[in-house]
Amino acid sequence: MGRGSTTTGSGKRDAGTKLAQQRLSVLELAKEQGNVAEACRQCGLDRTSFYEWKRRFQTQGFEGLKDLPPIHKSHPRTTPEPVVARIKALALEHPAYGGNRIEAMLALEGTRLSSITIQKILNANGLGTRVDRWLALEKANADKVIEITREQAAFLEKLNPCFRERHVESGAPGELLSADTFFVGNLKGIGKVYLHAVVDTYGSYAFGFLHVSKQPEAAMAVLHNDVLPFYRNLDLPVNAILTDNSREFCGTERHPYELYLDLNGIEHRRTRVKTPKTNGFVERFNGTVLDEFFRVVMRETFYDTVEALQADLDAWLVHYNTERPHLGYRNQGRRPIDTVNSFVR
Structure with missing residues (x-):
């Protein structure tokens, strides 16, 4: 041998x-x-x-x-496994962070490593992009109850609208509406203009009323003139409205908005204190109407009255509610009016 x-x-x-x-x-x-x-x-x-x-x-x-001896598979300067594990942990703890910020955090812990090396390690472990880290974070915690940090929650909410809106699920049109006041901008000769918006959490059907104030009377006007007549004509009840804790929606026990909801038998729900973004449906609508309507028409047209802007907004709302297909888990390509009509006998 x-x-x-x-x-x-x-x-x-x-x-x-x-x-x-x-x-x-x-x-x-x-x-x-x-x-x-x-x-x-x-x-x-x-x-x-x-x-x-x-x-x-x-x-x-x-x-x-003669041929040189083969190169060892393990490079003498390979990043130690504990450091790799720490990089992966930081990537999931702070999924919005890239290589530069993780490099800075490791430096504070006494570990010196370049952001390029960190990015290579993240790529090799399937954590190279924000979407990769988001998916890994959801997968790691899909089957167990967890307490996530505010930073992790904000990251998931930003990338996954369904996650943000799960707490306000509704089973029918009118069951739960979301209301908010949105600052549109300043009109020359008029001043500040606000949009008082209401969105149905079931199928995204939206209402909008422009006014120069944020007073409770303006917030009530969109309900009285547009929202409640719409559902009454379809014989659909309005059960609850979700708002933030702004002054136009809540205050003393004799607050006008509170009294109006009580008079019409509508439950008033409020978002958690200091977390207005929990009213995710109307927050998303505000972003949509800003990008698709206000930023477009206010560059092309000079409005000297709120009524003129309201007329164009009404036309856009017809398109939004009855012509424009909505993607996502609620509508799945249907128009908001389709989700309403599916409950009309």
């Missing part, structure tokens, strides 16, 4: 010596002929390799013509 091992080792050495001898013969042939190109052609060697072997022969002698 020992003899076989010796033979194998000797065979490897003989093969290395034989290969080096062949390379040396090419060098000698080129020297004899005085023509490197012809020597390489005869021996089937490219000139780049010829000059490399010539350089190694000049600096290392015959041993330099």
